[in-house]
Amino acid sequence: MAEEKKESTRFTTPVFRMSFPNLYVARKSGDDPDAKPKFGLSAIWTPANFTPREKDLWLKIMxxxxxxxxxxxxxxxxxxxxxxxxGVRDGSAKSGLEGYGKGTRFANLTTQSRPGVITLAKEDIGPEHGNAELIYPGCYCRATVNVYSFGLKKGSxxxxxxxxxxxxxxxxxxDRLDNRTAAKDDFDEELDSAWLDQEDSDFDNSDDTDGDDFE
Incomplete structure (x- = not known):
């Protein structure tokens, strides 16, 4: 009889700030041609802000x-x-990146299978649901994870x-960590009404200006 494979223990993380989210399309990382594409994210924690319950969750993972x-x-x-x-590293190692730095800890959470992503109300988030933009660098999340070792085989x-x-x-x-803004926030400037009131032909074949007045 084949030996039953032992399931790894599943843990819930304390709330973290998300960086480098890659949850919907698996990608290879690094230059290893044999590397398998993965989904993942970088989780940034600030342990000084943990609640008592989060301290307990963190201790179990550690x-x-x-x-x-x-x-x-x-x-x-x-x-x-x-x-x-x-696995878990000191944020000072990436102090040049926004969100990381002294007093933070971070880990790269990865998987070969696409993870489920939900809202606080347990509604699905993803491109097929038309709301993938809800996930971005800087939003706050928590995750379920396991701990494993790798590279035990000779030649790894x-x-x-x-x-x-x-x-x-x-x-x-x-606040976003990539300095991007939402499209709806970029276009508060009033639009010239001429673009809405004129016909296309009114803007064609004009020969009274060649742009020289706008140097």
Missing amino acids: KELDAISRKDFGSPWKELPDNVRR KGKGVALGLFNVQKIKDG
Whole structure:
């Protein structure tokens, strides 16, 4: 009888600020031609702002990271060597990017299967629902994840522990991290009424100006 595969423990994360969302189209990362396309996001936490319940959620994830680090790499999570990726990193490592920096922690959450994405009211979010714009860099979300190790086979190009992504729930809006604005906010300037009142022929074949007056 084949040995039953043990399911990994699923955790709910504390609320994080989303960066680099890639939840609807799987993409390859890096230059490895053998890498499989993945969905994912970067989650940015500020532990100092955690509620008591979020502290408990965070502690459970960190304990699992430590347990897997000890089991698969023979070392506590905090003492993993530099050539072993830790999954959760200090935000100071990306202090040049908006949203990261001192006092933050971040992790890249990835999956080969498209994650479910819902609102606080548990309504689906996605391009097929006409509301994919609800997800953007800077919004606040939480996710369900698991902890796993990788690169244990000989010849692997990298090894470490990581957080796998299952599903995402948007909690609230936040300032965008990519400095983009919504189209509806870009066009408050009043439109010249001539463009609405004139016929197309009124703007054709004009020879009384060639633009020289607008240097």
